[in-house]
Amino acid sequence: MENKPHNGNIFARIPAHIPDEVFETIVGDDPVKIERIISCGHATPEGHWYDQDRNEWVMVLQGRADILFEGDREAITLTPGDHVHIAAHRRHRVTRTDDKQPTIWLAVHYP
Amino acid sequence: MENKPHNGNIFARIPAHIPDEVFETIVGDDPVKIERIISCGHATPEGHWYDQDRNEWVMVLQGRADILFEGDREAITLTPGDHVHIAAHRRHRVTRTDDKQPTIWLAVHYP
Numbered sequence: 001m002e003n004k005p006h007n008g009n010i011f012a013r014i015p016a017h018i019p020d021e022v023f024e025t026i027v028g029d030d031p032v033k034i035e036r037i038i039s040c041g042h043a044t045p046e047g048h049w050y051d052q053d054r055n056e057w058v059m060v061l062q063g064r065a066d067i068l069f070e071g072d073r074e075a076i077t078l079t080p081g082d083h084v085h086i087a088a089h090r091r092h093r094v095t096r097t098d099d100k101q102p103t104i105w106l107a108v109h110y111p
Numbered sequence: 112m113e114n115k116p117h118n119g120n121i122f123a124r125i126p127a128h129i130p131d132e133v134f135e136t137i138v139g140d141d142p143v144k145i146e147r148i149i150s151c152g153h154a155t156p157e158g159h160w161y162d163q164d165r166n167e168w169v170m171v172l173q174g175r176a177d178i179l180f181e182g183d184r185e186a187i188t189l190t191p192g193d194h195v196h197i198a199a200h201r202r203h204r205v206t207r208t209d210d211k212q213p214t215i216w217l218a219v220h221y222p
Contacts, residue, residue, distance in 0.1 A: 007193075007194050007195040007196055009193050010170060011191075011192040027168050028168075032219075059121060061192075080122075081172075082120050083118050084118045085118055085138050108143075110143040
């Protein structure tokens with residue numbers, strides 16, 4: 001008989017409808033936060049850039065997402081397993097996420 | 112044309128032979144370390160318990176692993192996507208990992 005961890009599974013409990021991106025804290029908050037993000041066709045609003053006080057390490061586990069760093073000509077495409085490090089205050093935006101399935105991200109925010 | 116991130120893919124560059132467990136720092140070290148661990152049939156030596164100064168959040172992304180916490184009667188089984196939080200100094204050991212394929216773990220160590 002197997003004990004399943006009560007801590008959860010990153011692929012579980014995906015909402016059937018995702019009108020807004022879902023941000024769920026898995027553990028921690030300050031100074032370190034581990035977070036699951038669920039997107040479905042979402043993108044950062046035109047002209048808006050994320051500019052974060054903390055470093056962020058992010059990995060896509062399902063779906064697909066394109067991230068553009070300010071000053072770059074082309075977005076980076078993340079598919080399952082791809083991870084990218086975003087230094088604090090490195091301005092970036094998500095230009096596209098898969099609109100056919102939920103994109104599941106794991107993000108670690110740290111000082 | 113797609114840019115792939117130079118930061119890597121968690122499923123890439125798996126050694127063909129894994130005589131010893133592989134511990135690779137992805138980013139950081141102190142106080143926060145994000146690490147990939149690759150096991151293949153490995154287990155913590157009998158009678159040995161991990162007792163860590165930092166908290167650890169760990170997720171299995173491929174394969175399977177069983178973790179036993181000291182004082183528990185049964186191990187917890189982690190399969191892809193399962194994650195578990197291990198508080199600092201909570202003694203634990205890995206009683207088994209998949210011996211038919213590499214088990215890929217993501218671990219985040221933080222104060």
